[in-house]
Amino acid sequence: MATNTPPFAPAAAAIGQGDAGKGRRGVRSRDGRKRRRVAEESGGWASLPSDMVRLVAARVLVTGDVVDYLVLRSVCSGWRACTPAGRSGSLGTRKQLCLRPRGWVALCDGDAVRPDDARAVTFFKPSTGRRLRVRLPNLRGHRVVAISDGLLVLLHKRTTAVRVLHPFTRAVLDLPPIAPTFRVVAGSRDSLLRMNAAVCMNAPTRDYSIDVVAWFPGTNAVLWAKPSYANWDAIYLDVELQSVLLFRGRLYATTWTSANILQVYPPSKCFPVDTPIPDEFGNPSSCRYFLVESNGRMLLAVRHYVYTANAPSFTAFKIFTVDLDRRQLTPVSSIGDRALILGQDRCLSVSASHFPSISGNSVYCSYYRYSSEFGVQLHSLSSGSTEAPSAWNLLRDDMEMIASARPFTIADHLVTYCNHLEWARGLMFHEYHNILDSFVELKKKIRKQDAELRIPFGDARKKTGKPSTLYSK
Secondary structure (H helix, E strand, O other): OOOOOOOOOOOOOOEOOOOOOOOOHHHHHHHHHHHHHHHHHHOOHHHOOHHHHHHHHHHHHHHOOHHHHHHHHOOOHHHHHOOOOOOOOOOOOHHHHHOOOOOOEEEOOOOOOOHHHHOEEEEEEOOOOEEEEEEOOOOOOEEEEEEEOOEEEEEEOOOOEEEEEOOOOOOEEEEEEOHHHHHHHOOOHHHHHOOEEEEEEOOOOOOOOEEEEEEOOOOOOEEEEOOOOOOOEEEEOOOOEEEEEEEOOEEEEEEOOOOEEEEEEOOOOOOOEEEEOOHHHOOHHHOEEEEEEEOOEEEEEEEEEEOOOOOOOEEEEEEEEEEOOOOEEEEEOOOOOEEEEEOOOOEEEEEHHHOOOOOOOEEEEEEEEEOOEEEEEEEEOOOOOEEOOOOOOEEOOOOOOOOOOOOOOHHHHHHHHOOHHHHHOOOOHHHHOOOOOOOHHHHHHHHHHHHOOOOOOOOHHHHHOOOOEOOOO
16 A cells, blocks of 8 residues: 655655644544445445455555555555554554554654654655655653664653554653663763664564664663563673664674674573674775665675775775575675765665666765765775765864755765754764854754763662673673
């Protein structure tokens, strides 16, 4: 049922909005029964047998999307009556796991308004071009800290309790406060402001539970929790993650100090290192490794430097296919019409055939070498050339104001999505990665919003002490 719409066509009414609530309940009931009777007499779609409707709904969930399923249920009262409701039950139940969003990214409004303040998020599906403006429920003092496969991870500003929200069904999953464990392993509020998280589906169990893994850029702590736990626990206390990928229900990452791909969750005690990265690129600290899923396979993109005798060094990219079973990397010379969007917090793979403004068989990589220089590198895998598009090549030393062409392109939005800190602040990456001192009001606004996040103190540290680790290198 998915429709291929232009990427930025006028959006439909936000999910949760509309005029369905107008009028009196009795009038709606009589009108609904009358329409259903007329449909049954005329032999329309509403008269389909219930078992056939359920068969179609199951097929939609397998081949389509949760939004398609919700649209199917809204066709008529008969179809709603014979299909399970999508807005009931906990997010950890088996039914809600079948309704998980997949392939959706969140677009930044670019107006310096956080999504939790706007109480709305614009979701975009690159594979179909569908765009939906989703109205969020009352977040009640929560802050959006991460996006994981379309699910929103919220952090309560006062208690630091973590909540996972399904934006389309509004199902939630509540987890314990993270502050008691966070104070022991990190303690800095700035690290908590940069918190990132992933929602992992546990190995098939009777309760089909899901777990949440959290990490904090700039620190070596990786924590995890599930709804039945009273506290967060530590998986690693000596690993700083670099690029993280949720792949087939498991969490993988590269690190800053090791030339290996690490299975973060579930932690592997016997074989903690899944795939070794070749050492032909030199010191791992001089390279940058990115994990990205593309067409159902895991890719590793390596950004390294090539040194020549009579010419200055230049940036190059190498792409590998990751075979987790054999623990092997296979070089890839071409990715077809795909384009890899590599960011600080996540990576994407999109088809350039759907977006004329994006170059196929190429890599878009956001970078920031110095405090005053950042931008996006466009690397062609066919020619091997690397360039910085003029709109993104920002040298900020002498700039007094930011000039940007609007409306933003889809590439602008995808790069911002891959750099979560800017997205969470409602700012486009290529404009506001480094905020100029002249933007006094904007900086004041961000400081005020960040000050709302508190780390509560108590005697939890005396009771728990140093958190245990499931695995430590």
